[in-house]
Amino acid sequence: MTQTSRSALAPRSRSIGRLLAVLATVATILAALLSPGTAEATSPSSAVVVANRGSGDISVIDTSSLAVTTVTLPAGNAEPMYVSHDIRHNRVLVGDRGSSTIVAFDDETYDVVGTVAVGDGIFHQWIDSMREQLWVVGTTNSTVSVVDTEDLSLITTFALPADVIADGGVPHDVFVAGNHAYVSVLGLSGGSGLVIQYSTKDFSGTGRVVTGGDPHLFVRGGKLYVASQEAGSVSRFHAVTLAPLGAASVPAAHGLYVTDRGEVLVTNIAGGGTDALWELDSRLSAVVDVADTTPPVPHNLTVDDSRKLWVTHSGATADQVSVVHLDNDGFGSSTTVTVGTNPFGLAFVR
Numbered sequence: 619m620t621q622t623s624r625s626a627l628a629p630r631s632r633s634i635g636r637l638l639a640v641l642a643t644v645a646t647i648l649a650a651l652l653s654p655g656t657a658e659a660t661s662p663s664s665a666v667v668v669a670n671r672g673s674g675d676i677s678v679i680d681t682s683s684l685a686v687t688t689v690t691l692p693a694g695n696a697e698p699m700y701v702s703h704d705i706r707h708n709r710v711l712v713g714d715r716g717s718s719t720i721v722a723f724d725d726e727t728y729d730v731v732g733t734v735a736v737g738d739g740i741f742h743q744w745i746d747s748m749r750e751q752l753w754v755v756g757t758t759n760s761t762v763s764v765v766d767t768e769d770l771s772l773i774t775t776f777a778l779p780a781d782v783i784a785d786g787g788v789p790h791d792v793f794v795a796g797n798h799a800y801v802s803v804l805g806l807s808g809g810s811g812l813v814i815q816y817s818t819k820d821f822s823g824t825g826r827v828v829t830g831g832d833p834h835l836f837v838r839g840g841k842l843y844v845a846s847q848e849a850g851s852v853s854r855f856h857a858v859t860l861a862p863l864g865a866a867s868v869p870a871a872h873g874l875y876v877t878d879r880g881e882v883l884v885t886n887i888a889g890g891g892t893d894a895l896w897e898l899d900s901r902l903s904a905v906v907d908v909a910d911t912t913p914p915v916p917h918n919l920t921v922d923d924s925r926k927l928w929v930t931h932s933g934a935t936a937d938q939v940s941v942v943h944l945d946n947d948g949f950g951s952s953t954t955v956t957v958g959t960n961p962f963g964l965a966f967v968r
């Protein structure tokens with residue numbers, strides 16, 4: 619009886635041993651994959667990418683270490699203006715005014731993966747990754763180009779309305795949000811600004827609203843925000859009907875970013891660094907905070923996923939970007955990062 623029991627139990631004992639060995643191997647592999655060192659080595663760092671208009675390159679800033687990598691654009695006469703992150707296709711798209719092309723970089727290696735020619739005089743651009751459209755304004759002939767971000771082809775280039783061009787209008791800023799795109803216009807004879815609303819389906823004009831001069835745009839939560847440098851104001855409109863929804867005073871209001879918490883962040887571009895950054899509430903009913911910056915000429919803004927505000931400081935010899943921590947009640951501690959010459963547009967790249 620005892621011998622029979624041993625014979626019956628021996629195969630089961632060996633099976634349990636094999637199972638334990640397999641489980642130990644799986645545990646070792648999982649531990650290696652989940653260890654902090656491995657995660658840091660295999661996960662791409664987030665970055666803020668800055669277009670340096672003067673030096674013809676982009677600066678890729680690691681958002682954690684603030685280390686800077688410089689990447690040169692392929693064209694010899696490059697003049698990078700603004701940056702968009704195409705999260706759907708893992709690309710960083712840079713508008714090169716010098717060559718009238720959009721240059722696409724891989725968002726991890728920063729190798730060039732394609733280019734597409736658009737209208738001359740590239741200035742502002744904005745992407746809707748889900749709709750797979752990049753809208754780019756061209757100041758030379760007062761045009762707007764729309765790029766298909768899936769295959770990097772040009773969908774269309776169209777001119778501003780004839781009456782706007784006849785009045786001296788030149789496109790400047792652009793923002794795309796779902797069924798609508800918005801293009802701001804400078805240079806009108808009366809000194810005011812204009813925002814033209816377009817359909818992202820057939821690119822027809824669907825509305826207009828007169829604003830203060832030199833308007834810059836942002837859309838969040840179904841509201842269109844317009845910063846006017848010349849009027850010293852930020853205005854709010856219904857994003858579909860363009861009905862006015864209030865305004866607030868901000869001196870030389872220029873750069874504009876609205877966070878997903880509804881914080882309206884604005885630069886005072888002409889204040890020399892004094893009262894350079896403003897935060898308003900989402901309804902523009904209160905000023906939350908105002909802060910100085912050490913470099914002058916605060917220009918464009920973006921916010922990363924750790925609630926740091928990034929600000930380019932532009933000018934012929936400028937080479938600084940401010941990094942400001944956002945607190946629940948305004949602006950916190952800050953530092954600066956040295957980049958290329960005349961930093962202009964910038965974008966957060968996850």
